[in-house]
Amino acid sequence: MAARLSRNLIWRNGSWLLSNPICRPQVCCRGSTSSGPRSLSNFQDKPRTVEDLPHVSVMEMLYRVVFQGFYNRLHELQIQDKQRYGHIFRDGMKAVSVNTPQLLEEILRNDEKFPSRGDMSLWTEYRDMKGLGYGPFTTEGERWYNLRAMLNKRMLHPKDSAQYGGVISEVVTDFIKRMNYLRQSSPTGDLVPDVANELYRFSLEGIASILFETRLGCLEKKVPAGTQDFINAIAQMFSYSMAVAMSPKWSRTFLPFWGRYIAGWDGIFSFAKELIDKKLEVIQQRVDKKQEVEGEYLTYLFSNTKMSTNDVYGSIAELLLAGVDTTSNTLTWTLHLLSKHQDIQDKLHEEVCTLVPTDQHPTAEEVTKMPYLKSVIKEALRMYPVVPLNARIITENSVTIGGYQFPKNTAFTLCNYAISHDADTFPEPYTFKPERWLRDGRERPNPFGSIPFGFGVRGCVGRRIAELEMYLVLFRIIRTFQIHPDPTMGELKCLSRTVLIPDQPLNLHFVDRGGGNEA
Ligand code: HEM
16 A cells, blocks of 8 residues: 555656556547536537546645645545545546546446556565565556465455454454553553554554464563564555655665665565464475364465465565554544544444353454444544555556546546545535444445445455454453543544554543453
8 A cells, every 4th residue: 555655656757757647548639627527417429538627737736745735634635626626637646536436436347357556666676676476466467366366265255254253352352451451550540542553563463363373472561572673664664665756766875765665675574484484384394294284374375375485475475564554543543433422432332242241252253243333443444544545547448437538547546535525425424423334224325435445356355354353352342441532632633644544642541341351
């Protein structure tokens, strides 16, 4: 995601550009306009083309992003752009932005056999330099298709993810213990500072226990040194990616960004390789002794697919990177929203207490059948779509979207944030209302109004695992604690740093509900 977002703002040869700019249309065009979108009823005999769209000039985009400070509030810019330029327009990077559920559906229904989100050279360059394999983010075309066929198994279907319920439950138990330790160490006896950081540790521990089949110790009082280096390496790689994308290649020898960016990747891969190699050794020993080889995800990749070790390195690293910030920030926003809505929290508490006996931990099957719990997460993802922006490039054919005809290789920017705040689809779009998603006879919103995990064959491979992690941990947090806001904190705002993150550390009070089962 980071590389994709950075791609949107790449400075090359003195100008901002998108690596896959729109081709010049071959079809007839009738003059351009920047005065606003034309309604579909204006559609006449000849198809309208990209030239007929309202467009944002490069200078205007630069002014807003750099001088008006929207570079870390790109989600807000989506809302402003929608008001200014309408539902479909050419953005400052020459891609076509869409911001309604209907247009999003039109684009995604045109997904090809091998859908593409666009250039990932920021990530592939490192892999090429070091001779490493590509993972699901960086691979394209038929190779991507074959890779996904292997990765999807044991991950994509709810039945596949359910098998990780036990592993995740153990991580949840350690997380609750840690929350207790932190709150009890606080001056008030119930305050947990910087909840997002704790949820980051939880998500990393959770995904690593599935992928590497090993525990990293992120939830221990002191994180082991190797794990801490790995966490720092991820942060380093992400924090220098924008600077690397924006600086010309010739500056790499004297500006510090490239070296630090590469050092971040080195740290990520060396940690992942060490764990993968250890696992490979264990599997090999079992194979040599003709013993049955059983295990979780990594064992499956090695023993049931034809993936090379190099490709496993590439895929595991990308799964890991995609799975931590997304899950942890979604949980952060969910807890923030629940702390502000005690009525919704009470309703959720009632559901979790009714459906599972209080002396038992919930199973994967149980949590995935809880309508209110699922609606709470779905609504949090609607209000804070952690990936606020996505993309598609239609490479094979020309395509008609919203009555406009586009040549092949047109890049589309999918404005997830503006779409999921569309007032026609979601009345009171800035109000937290999990009820919107209940299947209790009421009319449900257009499904393309909120697709936080993307869509189709290129959609999120980790969706079911992320959902399971979030349901299991939220269930046990709500059963154990009542969450209250910290009144000393100011209003929590949202920043777009590849994913949507809070603009300040979120502190919350975790008041023991007195059930006695975990506290
Ligand atoms: C709340 C949690 C998560 C959200 C909201 C999320 C969202 C997304 C989105 C929007 C995409 C792009 C899909 C598209 O283009 O249609 C994506 C792709 C991806 N996600 Fe997730 N994700 C989450 C968790 C995870 C987890 C836990 C993993 C790993 C286990 C993961 C692995 C991936 C990978 C590998 C891709 C690229 C797939 C491809 O290009 O074939 N994600 N995710």
